[in-house]
Amino acid sequence: WKGGDLCVIRDDSNLEFLSFADLLPLKIFVPTGCKLHYDHPNITYVEFDPSIEAIPALFDHFEQSSFNILLFDLFCIDHELMVKWWVQFFKDINRYKQIYPMPSWKLIIDEINDICPGANRTFVKSQRTLSSNVYYNMKKYRKVRLGLVGSTHNWNDLHKAVRNQFNYIILKNMRAEMAPERMWSYRYKLEKLPVNKVWILDESSRFQMDVKWTLKSLDHRAGNQDRVHPSKQ
Numbered sequence: 001w002k003g004g005d006l007c008v009i010r011d012d013s014n015l016e017f018l019s020f021a022d023l024l025p026l027k028i029f030v031p032t033g034c035k036l037h038y039d040h041p042n043i044t045y046v047e048f049d050p051s052i053e054a055i056p057a058l059f060d061h062f063e064q065s066s067f068n069i070l071l072f073d074l075f076c077i078d079h080e081l082m083v084k085w086w087v088q089f090f091k092d093i094n095r096y097k098q099i100y101p102m103p104s105w106k107l108i109i110d111e112i113n114d115i116c117p118g119a120n121r122t123f124v125k126s127q128r129t130l131s132s133n134v135y136y137n138m139k140k141y142r143k144v145r146l147g148l149v150g151s152t153h154n155w156n157d158l159h160k161a162v163r164n165q166f167n168y169i170i171l172k173n174m175r176a177e178m179a180p181e182r183m184w185s186y187r188y189k190l191e192k193l194p195v196n197k198v199w200i201l202d203e204s205s206r207f208q209m210d211v212k213w214t215l216k217s218l219d220h221r222a223g224n225q226d227r228v229h230p231s232k233q
Helices: 016-020 052-059 079-099 126-138 181-191
Strands: 006-010 026-031 034-037 043-048 067-070 105-109 146-150 168-171 197-202 207-212 229-232
Touching (some): 016 067, 026 034, 043 052, 052 079, 079 126
Parallel strands (some): 026 043, 105 146
Antiparallel strands (some): 168 197
16 A cells, blocks of 8 residues: 555454554445445445445445545445355456556455355355356456465365465464465464565475564554444434
């Protein structure tokens, strides 16, 4: 973001993005008729039409001057509808960036395993379509200046073809059986990794060990947590 990229964050409904509120401006997109009751001077709210047909119109309202937080999953109780919405979102964002490659965008997907689950981890059929669509388009993202950043608690929960497309992997403390294949011989060291350290692995399997993590990232729980009440009008 400091380098000039336009950042769009998909929150999986845990509201972890609120920890950024003290650090930079947040532009939070909520579906029409929905509300998030959290007041902060760095936060502005924008309503958007959550219908699948209206997704392309959403992109015109993202801006580089703020972190753009996209809240859809928080207000969607139908898993199949949620997946269909994201299938169309990934199709439309690729088309949009082909037309408007500048500025560079970073699409940040929290719990990306919900979008691209691994084998035997799907809960609706259309997730396979979504995983295949993301995998196919990831190869083209560089050309349209679209970067994809994903987070997951378990590397093995993520679709194998998709996870192999990432150039860099940042690893925090995890159970040994959750380690990526490329790090299998180091799995027990990962299990003992201090909470304030990470390992960074690149596509050539070169890695930096014990990189210091920031203090702000040690705890994502935002202040005034008792005032966070998503609700539907």
